[in-house]
Amino acid sequence: MKDKITLVKDTIDKDDVDNLIKWLKTYPRLTKGPKTIEFEEKWSKWIGCKYSVFVNSGSSANLLMLYALKVMGKLKNDKVVVPALAWATDMAPVLQLGFDPLICDCNLENLSVDLSQLESIFHHHAPSAMILVSVLGLSPDMEKIVELCKKYGVTLLEDNCESQGTEFDGIRLGNFGLMSSFSTYFGHTMSTIEGGMVCTNDKDVYDLIKMLRSHGWDRDLDEDAQRKLRDKWGVDDFSALYTFYEPGFNLRSTDLQAVIGIKQLDKVDGMIDQRNENFYHFLDTMKSYDKKKKVWRPTEHKESFTASFCYPMIFKTKKDKENAVKALLKNDIETRPLICGSMGTQPFFISRYKRHETTNANIVDECGIYVPNHPKLEKEEIEFICKTVIDAVK
Numbered sequence: 001m002k003d004k005i006t007l008v009k010d011t012i013d014k015d016d017v018d019n020l021i022k023w024l025k026t027y028p029r030l031t032k033g034p035k036t037i038e039f040e041e042k043w044s045k046w047i048g049c050k051y052s053v054f055v056n057s058g059s060s061a062n063l064l065m066l067y068a069l070k071v072m073g074k075l076k077n078d079k080v081v082v083p084a085l086a087w088a089t090d091m092a093p094v095l096q097l098g099f100d101p102l103i104c105d106c107n108l109e110n111l112s113v114d115l116s117q118l119e120s121i122f123h124h125h126a127p128s129a130m131i132l133v134s135v136l137g138l139s140p141d142m143e144k145i146v147e148l149c150k151k152y153g154v155t156l157l158e159d160n161c162e163s164q165g166t167e168f169d170g171i172r173l174g175n176f177g178l179m180s181s182f183s184t185y186f187g188h189t190m191s192t193i194e195g196g197m198v199c200t201n202d203k204d205v206y207d208l209i210k211m212l213r214s215h216g217w218d219r220d221l222d223e224d225a226q227r228k229l230r231d232k233w234g235v236d237d238f239s240a241l242y243t244f245y246e247p248g249f250n251l252r253s254t255d256l257q258a259v260i261g262i263k264q265l266d267k268v269d270g271m272i273d274q275r276n277e278n279f280y281h282f283l284d285t286m287k288s289y290d291k292k293k294k295v296w297r298p299t300e301h302k303e304s305f306t307a308s309f310c311y312p313m314i315f316k317t318k319k320d321k322e323n324a325v326k327a328l329l330k331n332d333i334e335t336r337p338l339i340c341g342s343m344g345t346q347p348f349f350i351s352r353y354k355r356h357e358t359t360n361a362n363i364v365d366e367c368g369i370y371v372p373n374h375p376k377l378e379k380e381e382i383e384f385i386c387k388t389v390i391d392a393v394k
C-alpha cells in the first residue's frame with residue numbers, strides 16, 4: 001500500500017535530536033539563556049536584519065508586533081488593515097488590543113493584498129498600520145506596498161510565518177516593514193517544535209519587544225538601555241530586578257527550542273531550495289496535465305524567489321473543489337482549506353462585526369485548497385497529487 005502523503009514532515013531529524021541530547025548532557029540551566037541569544041543572532045544574520053527576538057509562536061510574534069505599536073503611542077488612529085486572506089492570529093490581536101480592523105481583499109496572482117483596493121482603503125480611511133501576509137511562501141509586490149505605505153503614512157508589519165526565505169528583489173522578506181514575524185512551528189519552513197521570531201531594524205523597537213516579551217522588565221536590554229531606564233525612573237540595580245516599565249506578557253521560548261533552531265538554520269537553505277524546486281514541479285505538472293485550465297495556478301512576482309510552503313489550488317466551482325478534496329482524501333493525500341479563506345466570514349469576526357464579503361477571498365474561500373509541499377516530497381508524489389486533482393475535475 002502507498003504511504004499517506006502528509007502535508008508536512010518533521011524537519012527535526014536524528015542529527016538534531018542527538019545534538020539536543022549532547023547539549024542536555026552538559027546539564028545546562030533549562031530556561032531562556034545564552035542559546036536563545038545565539039539563535040537570535042544567527043537568525044538575524046540569516047534574514048539580513050539587525051535584531052531578532054525569539055518567542056513561543058508565530059501568533060505571539062504577531063501579538064507582540066501589534067502590541068508594541070500600541071505601546072509606542074505614535075499611531076494617528078486605531079485603524080489597522082488586515083488581509084482577507086490571512087491567518088486567524090493576524091486578525092485576533094487586532095481585536096484583542098482594541099484596534100479597528102479594515103479588511104483588504106486578496107489578489108489572484110500571488111494571493112497577497114489587492115493593490116488597488118489597498119490604495120483605496122489607505123486613501124479613504126487613512127489607517128495607522130497594516131499587517132501584510134505573504135501567503136504560502138509567495139512574495140507580495142513589496143516595492144509597490146512599501147511605496148503605498150510611505151505615500152499614505154502607514155506603518156508596515158510583515159507576517160512571514162509562511163514565507164521564511166522568500167525574497168523580493170534579492171532581499172529576504174522581514175526587512176521591508178518596521179517589524180516582521182515568523183513561525184517555527186512543526187511543519188513550517190524549519191521547526192523549533194513551537195516558536196516564532198520578531199525581527200526589526202529599529203533598536204528602540206527591539207528593546208521594547210524584549211521588554212514586552214518578558215513581563216515588562218529590563219533584564220534583556222543592554223547596559224546602556226538599562227541605565228537610561230533606571231536613571232529615568234530612579235531605580236537602583238537591586239530594585240530593577242522586579243521593576244516593570246511596560247505592561248508586558250510572558251511570551252518567551254527556552255534554550256531547548258533555541259538549540260534545535262540553531263541546528264535547523266544550518267540546513268534551512270537546502271530545505272528551502274527543495275521546496276522551491278517542488279513548487280516548479282507542481283507548476284509544470286499542472287500545466288501539462290491541466291490542458292483545459294480548470295485549476296488556477298499561482299503567479300510569482302518576477303522579482304521574487306518563492307520559499308514555497310504548501311501548494312495552493314483554486315477550482316472553477318465549489319463542486320470541483322469538493323470532488324478534488326474527496327479524491328485527494330480517498331487517495332490518502334492530506335489537504336486543507338486555503339488558509340482562512342476569507343477573514344470577514346469567520347465566526348469570530350462575524351460575531352463582533354457584520355459579515356464582510358470580499359470578491360477574491362470569497363472565491364478562495366469557496367473554491368481554494370492547498371496540497372502538500374515539503375522538502376521530503378518526491379517528484380512522483382507531486383505528479384500523483386496533480387493527476388488525482390485533474391482526474392477529479394475532468
Ligand SMILES: Cc1ncc(COP(=O)(O)O)c(C=O)c1O
Pocket residue numbers: 057058059060062086087089090133159160161162183184185195196
Ligand atoms: C500567516 C500565518 N501567520 C501566523 C501563524 C501562526 O503561527 P504559529 O502557529 O507559530 O502560532 C500562521 C500559522 O500557520 C500563519 O500561517
